[in-house]
Amino acid sequence: MTKARAIPVSLHEPGEPLPRGPRLEAFLELGFRPLYIAGCAWALLSVALWIYAPQWLSAPLSGVAWHAHEMLWGFVATIAVGFLLTASATWTGVNPLKGLPLAAACLLWLVARIGYLAGGNIAFYVAAAAETAFFLLSALALLRVMFKGKSKRNYGIPFLVLGLGIANCLYLRASLSGNYMVLMQHFETGLICMAVIALLVARRVIPFFAMRAIPGLAIPMLTRSGQAQMVLGILAIVLGLAGQKAPMALALAATGLVGLYQIANWKPQAVLRKPILWILYLGYAAMGLGLLLAAAHVAGFGSAAFARAAVHVHVIGMAGFSVLIIGMVTRTALGHLGRPLQLDQSMVASYWLMLLAVVLRLAALVPSSAMQPLLHASAAAWVAAFILYLWRFAPLLIRPRL
Incomplete structure (x- = not known):
């Protein structure tokens, strides 16, 4: 993906002071x-x-x-x-x-x-x-x-x-x-439940955000596929609780494929120069891919490496949830605080740090002597991404809307 040029603007209007205090x-x-x-x-x-x-x-x-x-x-x-x-x-x-x-x-x-x-x-x-x-x-x-x-x-x-x-x-x-096996079963239930919520919300807001940010861009809302996606996701949860692994895997795979179909129809090439948008696209696509990996894990397919629960958990959790989150907490905070929907360099840096954390963490899943250094480097990038977010946004979140 082409690296977007950051817009060096402040989160408040030039010459305008922040509200007097928290x-x-x-x-x-x-x-x-x-x-x-x-x-x-x-x-x-x-x-x-x-x-x-x-x-x-x-x-x-x-x-x-x-x-x-x-x-x-x-x-x-x-x-x-x-x-x-x-x-x-x-x-x-x-x-x-x-x-x-x-x-x-x-x-x-x-x-x-x-x-x-x-x-x-x-x-x-x-x-x-x-x-x-x-x-x-x-x-x-x-x-x-x-x-x-x-x-x-x-x-x-x-x-x-x-x-x-x-x-x-x-x-x-x-x-x-x-009991670790039972523990992980309940974790998977929570993970899929969270995935259904994330897909439901993101499917609604991403096209809206994109069309608002790019004049003339028309993106289908894909309401029917979204409804099917929600039903399939809930079905996967129910089947998982019932211990029906094969049907659960099919429902998870279908949910993930619907997500990939949606992202392909949202004209991703149009947002390549908009970090505030492509970060959301990447997170949504990773959710779809992660659900496919989860389906393979539940069905027992794939090599020994990809059959591990840690693979789909980190693809959904880091590449999916966390990438979506760093984009959403930026975009929605700017909107609800009445600020210009533009990013300064620190915010774009936080996006790249989050992506770096994801890549390093997934690389650390591959057994090698570099696992520990990769894990530590991933954690450092992760921490830096959220420090940047809090440094930039916490002062705004505790003050009145403009």
């Missing part, structure tokens, strides 16, 4: 403000802990179990909830969470992160209860505004968020038993 009411105005900061900060901290200080992770949720949990439910799902709480206000005209209720949701999230790190059974149960309450509160808030705003096409979204919470409960229970 304001709590602005910070708690919409879900994306605190949850984007929390999710991105936790993304860099949790990876730094996992790679550079794993000895700080204490049972009962420790090691790979802690890392997988915090990446999916502590990072990816947090950003997704922040986006949905914000987008639903636009879809329905009703803000689902703001002020003290939003602060309560963020406090529950924080208690969960601290509890899992603290170790010990009491802290674990407190963290599990807080995290369950976080997903339940978010799902109920979304359900309330969907019905109040009569947003029928979005009625399923609160139940997908609730599904994320249920999969999280099952995962936490399995972590106490020490």
